[in-house]
Amino acid sequence: MSKPAWESRRVTIKDIAKAANVDPSTVTRALKDSPRVKPATREKIAGLAAEMGYVPNMAARTLVNRKSGLVGLVIPDMTNPFFRDLAKGIEDEAVKHDLRILINDTRGVESTEREAVNLFLALKVDGLIVPMARCTQQYYEELNAAVPVVHVNRDDTPHHVSCDTVEGSSLVMQHLFELGHSRIGFVRGPAGPGREPKMHAYRTALEARGIDYDPDLIFTFDGTLESSNAITGQLLELDEPPTAVFAHNDVNAIAMIHALRDRGVRVPDDISIAGHDDIQLAGCVDPPLTTVQWPMYELGQQSVRYLYSLGHGQDPREPQVPQPKLVIRESTGNPRVARQVPG
Amino acid sequence: MSKPAWESRRVTIKDIAKAANVDPSTVTRALKDSPRVKPATREKIAGLAAEMGYVPNMAARTLVNRKSGLVGLVIPDMTNPFFRDLAKGIEDEAVKHDLRILINDTRGVESTEREAVNLFLALKVDGLIVPMARCTQQYYEELNAAVPVVHVNRDDTPHHVSCDTVEGSSLVMQHLFELGHSRIGFVRGPAGPGREPKMHAYRTALEARGIDYDPDLIFTFDGTLESSNAITGQLLELDEPPTAVFAHNDVNAIAMIHALRDRGVRVPDDISIAGHDDIQLAGCVDPPLTTVQWPMYELGQQSVRYLYSLGHGQDPREPQVPQPKLVIRESTGNPRVARQVPG
DNA sequence: CGTGTAAATACAAACGTTTGTATTCTGTGA
DNA sequence: TCACAGAATACAAACGTTTGTATTTACACG
Numbered sequence: 032m033s034k035p036a037w038e039s040r041r042v043t044i045k046d047i048a049k050a051a052n053v054d055p056s057t058v059t060r061a062l063k064d065s066p067r068v069k070p071a072t073r074e075k076i077a078g079l080a081a082e083m084g085y086v087p088n089m090a091a092r093t094l095v096n097r098k099s100g101l102v103g104l105v106i107p108d109m110t111n112p113f114f115r116d117l118a119k120g121i122e123d124e125a126v127k128h129d130l131r132i133l134i135n136d137t138r139g140v141e142s143t144e145r146e147a148v149n150l151f152l153a154l155k156v157d158g159l160i161v162p163m164a165r166c167t168q169q170y171y172e173e174l175n176a177a178v179p180v181v182h183v184n185r186d187d188t189p190h191h192v193s194c195d196t197v198e199g200s201s202l203v204m205q206h207l208f209e210l211g212h213s214r215i216g217f218v219r220g221p222a223g224p225g226r227e228p229k230m231h232a233y234r235t236a237l238e239a240r241g242i243d244y245d246p247d248l249i250f251t252f253d254g255t256l257e258s259s260n261a262i263t264g265q266l267l268e269l270d271e272p273p274t275a276v277f278a279h280n281d282v283n284a285i286a287m288i289h290a291l292r293d294r295g296v297r298v299p300d301d302i303s304i305a306g307h308d309d310i311q312l313a314g315c316v317d318p319p320l321t322t323v324q325w326p327m328y329e330l331g332q333q334s335v336r337y338l339y340s341l342g343h344g345q346d347p348r349e350p351q352v353p354q355p356k357l358v359i360r361e362s363t364g365n366p367r368v369a370r371q372v373p374g
Numbered sequence: 375m376s377k378p379a380w381e382s383r384r385v386t387i388k389d390i391a392k393a394a395n396v397d398p399s400t401v402t403r404a405l406k407d408s409p410r411v412k413p414a415t416r417e418k419i420a421g422l423a424a425e426m427g428y429v430p431n432m433a434a435r436t437l438v439n440r441k442s443g444l445v446g447l448v449i450p451d452m453t454n455p456f457f458r459d460l461a462k463g464i465e466d467e468a469v470k471h472d473l474r475i476l477i478n479d480t481r482g483v484e485s486t487e488r489e490a491v492n493l494f495l496a497l498k499v500d501g502l503i504v505p506m507a508r509c510t511q512q513y514y515e516e517l518n519a520a521v522p523v524v525h526v527n528r529d530d531t532p533h534h535v536s537c538d539t540v541e542g543s544s545l546v547m548q549h550l551f552e553l554g555h556s557r558i559g560f561v562r563g564p565a566g567p568g569r570e571p572k573m574h575a576y577r578t579a580l581e582a583r584g585i586d587y588d589p590d591l592i593f594t595f596d597g598t599l600e601s602s603n604a605i606t607g608q609l610l611e612l613d614e615p616p617t618a619v620f621a622h623n624d625v626n627a628i629a630m631i632h633a634l635r636d637r638g639v640r641v642p643d644d645i646s647i648a649g650h651d652d653i654q655l656a657g658c659v660d661p662p663l664t665t666v667q668w669p670m671y672e673l674g675q676q677s678v679r680y681l682y683s684l685g686h687g688q689d690p691r692e693p694q695v696p697q698p699k700l701v702i703r704e705s706t707g708n709p710r711v712a713r714q715v716p717g
Numbered sequence: 718c719g720t721g722t723a724a725a726t727a728c729a730a731a732c733g734t735t736t737g738t739a740t741t742c743t744g745t746g747a
Numbered sequence: 748t749c750a751c752a753g754a755a756t757a758c759a760a761a762c763g764t765t766t767g768t769a770t771t772t773a774c775a776c777g
Contacts, residue, residue: 054727089496091763093433094732109452134477153432317635397757434733437762
């Protein structure tokens with residue numbers, strides 16, 4: 032096996048300088064179009080750089096700049112289409128600010144999240160974007176001393192972009208009430224700090240209608256398919272199952288619809304299911320999902336802008352994102368006439 | 375607004391050295407448990423480092439080591455569960471080699487893929503793992519001169535880990551033949567280099583049975599939901615639609631099943647659908663999907679091992695991964711008795 | 718042909734770590 | 748008490764880039 036080519040030293044600015052018979056500093060300036068270098072020289076250097084296959088060394092750059100132009104994105108589950116749209120918004124906005132995005136999937140594990148954050152810290156990222164993190168608020172407040180951190184969809188932290196979670200969830204509850212439901216289940220997300228707005232909206236809506244809160248109707252979704260299946264099982268085993276369920280997100284809602292069908296329960300005839308997020312898939316499943324349209328792409332964009340302000344000592348303006356909207360499709364309907372439980 | 379805390383300089387090895395009254399080099403060695411430093415000093419330094427909240431500066435480290443301990447993972451669609459399992463295998467193996475994984479989602483766009491590669495190059499990654507890349511074989515051969523690159527599921531490149539694609543696809547074809555199908559559609563992946571093994575298996579299987587290859591039965595999936603819908607539409611508009619379809623992957627297969635149902639076509643009664651990959655969801659949809667079980671996790675592990683050997687000048691051993699297996703579920707069945715197309 | 722000025726470029730220090738080599742300890746045995 | 752080995756630590760250079768300052772060059776003007 033011949034000696035691998037990548038062991039040979041890569042071409043540096045000094046190599047180019049030597050080839051062009053100038054000082055390294057001139058090369059740097061030429062490469063970033065500084066007016067301090069004469070056009071002819073600039074072009075000669077640009078040509079040489081391309082020809083020699085120069086790749087800048089970010090490590091050296093980061094070292095002197097004390098920042099990398101990188102933004103770390105810490106997501107709990109890259110498989111959730113929600114994060115794809117978010118990431119898209121983030122990346123589109125990031126290029127405008129000359130920032131590059133690095134992704135780390137924590138798989139919903141808190142320790143992994145910490146490791147990811149540490150890696151990004153060591154990488155000297157300019158900022159962190161953390162949608163719905165697992166770690167505690169306190170952790171992030173401390174972290175915030177080290178690097179700008181903006182949260183998405185979480186409003187208990189110093190810096191966050193979000194839209195009206197309570198409003199979104201209230202719309203769902205109102206819709207279900209209007210259809211005639213009163214026994215409504217609620218699936219909350221992974222237990223943890225900063226995720227209570229949906230729950231809050233749920234309870235408030237119940238109260239406003241004078242309906243007692245029943246802890247039996249509360250389930251917890253951990254992001255996995257199994258979890259959705261398990262919830263579906265629990266739910267059907269109840270003496271008096273709910274006639275409608277407000278699911279934590281669309282992934283959960285869709286999985287539950289499948290699980291229900293497997294058990295011969297029809298949606299929405301036997302039970303209504305509403306989701307949250309309006310992922311692309313939501314309109315394509317059977318039945319199409321009633322859900323809350325959540326401006327993920329915009330949230331992504333705003334989080335970068337926010338981060339940018341933060342990193343430049345500006346007081347970030349309250350981000351403007353569209354209000355959540357209810358999208359009524361076919362997974363919700365009128366409840367069946369209540370069967371009286373015998374005895 | 376008070377001065378943001380993150381503008382203050384972070385604590386470096388020099389700060390620790392000063393605090394501990396030793397030389398920076400001693401701190402380095404203490405922090406990496408070198409036997410050259412006396413246990414008492416080591417502990418004192420470790421304590422100080424923790425107390426002062428020291429975070430190593432990877433840029434400086436990378437600069438002197440000329441490598442970062444990072445591995446870049448370039449994936450076309452992070453939403454495909456396939457890549458999640460792959461990434462899991464990669465990360466689990468990576469920690470064993472003290473490597474960290476960085477992900478970049480290219481959304482199937484070739485130019486984005488190039489940018490991602492360049493970013494990783496600038497970051498001085500130790501290697502690249504590239505499952506089913508969009509760029510040409512030639513590009514990667516050149517790239518391979520700069521950094522170790524291993525491909526997953528693609529066998530036209532210098533270094534790759536894969537398992538028997540032809541075998542996996544042949545199993546599907548054989549299964550469909552045995553059910554009595556002879557008019558079988560095939561959905562290929564995003565057009566591009568290095569993705570012909572499935573196609574090859576398809577055509578070979580057809581030939582072996584003496585069935586003519588019909589270009590009308592070949593469709594191209596670009597990874598999106600819309601694409602699956604469009605294919606479904608095209609397929610049904612055929613004068614003589616196929617009685618079975620071998621889909622490029624499970625995501626495609628599942629989307630097609632949905633699209634078919636929307637149009638009132640039943641699976642497998644009216645048409646059989648087989649997928650590829652056996653993602654977690656495959657067993658949970660309705661009907662459960664017949665598919666090829668693909669050892670994604672193992673491929674992930676092997677790709678890191680392979681990369682590691684490559685990076686250490688060892689001749690990498692041919693990776694051993696399980697053979698693909700056919701998983702027969704309910705989305706495939708006997709064809710309906712062939713309707714004769716009138717005159 | 719000087720002189721002044723602006724343009725173009727060179728110089729040098731710094732960023733935070735690592736590592737090979739040199740130096741200073743420490744304690745032992747004669 | 749001295750020399751010596753070995754342990755512990757200090758020194759210094761290097762990694763590739765950036766940037767403020769200094770130097771050289773070119774040119775126009777008197």
